[in-house]
Amino acid sequence: MKQVDPIILCFHEEQEYLHFCTNLPKKIRKRMRHYPRWHCCAMEKDDYNHLKERMNQAENQEHERKVSIESNVQYHLHETVSANQQITPWGVSAVKAPEVWKISTGSGVRVGILDTGIDGKHPDLRENIKGGVNTVDRTSPFIDQNGHGTHVAGTVAALNNDYGVVGVAPNVELYALKAFSKDGSASLTDIAEAIHWAIDHKIQIINMSFGSRETSTVLHRAIKEALKHGILMIASSGNAAETLDYPAGHKEVLAVGAIDRKGKVAEFSNFGRTLNYVQPGVDILSTWPTPPKYNVLSGTSMATPHLVGLCALLLSRAPHLTPVQVKHHLDRSTVKLNKISSRRQGRGVVVASKLLAQLND
Known part of the structure; x- marks a missing residue:
């Protein structure tokens, strides 16, 4: 009836x-x-x-x-929020990325995630993954057996697909530069080799969410060579509440610290006079290689991909910009945090709306 x-x-x-x-x-x-x-x-x-x-x-x-x-009263199941309902992580909203998606989504920009690999089968990432390399073992693919690289990749470029989460620049072309093993460690030579692969494959931005207290001539040379080829390199400052780790400490690299939801610099975030910016890095929801396929992590590693995504939004609209010119635009697109020294926040928080507005100036 x-x-x-x-x-x-x-x-x-x-x-x-x-x-x-x-x-x-x-x-x-x-x-x-x-x-x-x-x-x-x-x-x-x-x-x-x-x-x-x-x-x-x-x-x-x-x-x-x-x-x-x-x-005829209608009743509904007491379901939890499913992966079929897309969530915009608080960090993506805080940098105002959704406000500029009508203008730019990062399309055409080649971003390398120098990390533990990327989950190539993840439904929020697979369409954006265009290739990569495994310098730990050249005979194996860039499968992520740790999770860190997949999490970073999701913040940069999780698809805007009504599923799971969405990244800062949801149409970026992702490349996995796997130099870190399952336990989250990497040798200097594997990292340098991954950078050279990025140079050969015309990567435009490299996300480097890792660090060491020690500097290295080999790594510094690789970084300077990448810069000569127009690659923008962005690194996490470190999580020990002390001076910057390397490679963030190299002047050719943009160094990123972390803030929380309240706009306060995270207690763990490394600092120094060469710190460039701070971005969301506490309780960040992003993609993960194992069920339930999403995870919440904190660290300057999580802050860095927010800035990488913002730079991709900019380069998608202005691909002619050099790394020096990109930095100039970033410096003019920050919001200063009140009562916090420049050593702790650099120039402040970069926001997408201010960044892309400059293209019309």
Whole structure:
């Protein structure tokens, strides 16, 4: 029976229910749904309106008879939020990326994630992954057995697809530069080799969410060579509440610290006079290689991909910009945090709306 706004009649006595049903016109009785066990029946609204006057007359004649009238109430499962409902992580909102997606989504920009690899089968990433290299083991693909690289990649470029999460620049071309093993460690030579692969494959931005207290001539040479080829390098400052780690400490690299939801610099965030910016890096939700495929992490590693995504939004609209010119635009697009020294926040928080507005100046 097709029901339009069905009406439920609930009789208090079985006899009243039976009496009512047997005295109905046959056409209406056929269109009804009967629930004799509960002394109830359901009918279409039009049929109910037609019978209302008759029912009222019957009520006046038989005061003992009682009937209640209900609508066909709808109930819903107590489901948790599913992966089919896309969430915009707080950091992506804080840097105001969604405000500029009508102008730029990072399309055409080649970003290398120098990390533990990327989960190439992740539904929020697979369409954006265009290739990569595994310098730990050239005979193996860039599978992420740690999770760190996949998390970083999601903040940069998780798809805007009504599923899971969305990244700062959801149409970036991602390249996995796998130099870190399952335990999260990497050799100097594997990192340098990954940078050279990026040079050969015309990567435009490299995300370097790692560091060491020690500097290195080899790594510094690789970084300077990449800069000569127009690659913008962005690195996390470190999580020990002390001076900058390397490679963030190299002048050719943009160094990024972390802030929390309240706009405060995270207690763990490394600092120094060469710190460039701070970005969201506490309780960041992003992609993950194992179920439930999403995870929340904190660290300057999580702050860095926010800036990488912002630079991709800029380069997508202005691909001619050099790393020096990009930095100039970034410096003019920050919001200063109150009562916090430059050593702790650099120039402040870069926001997308200010960054892309400069292209119209």
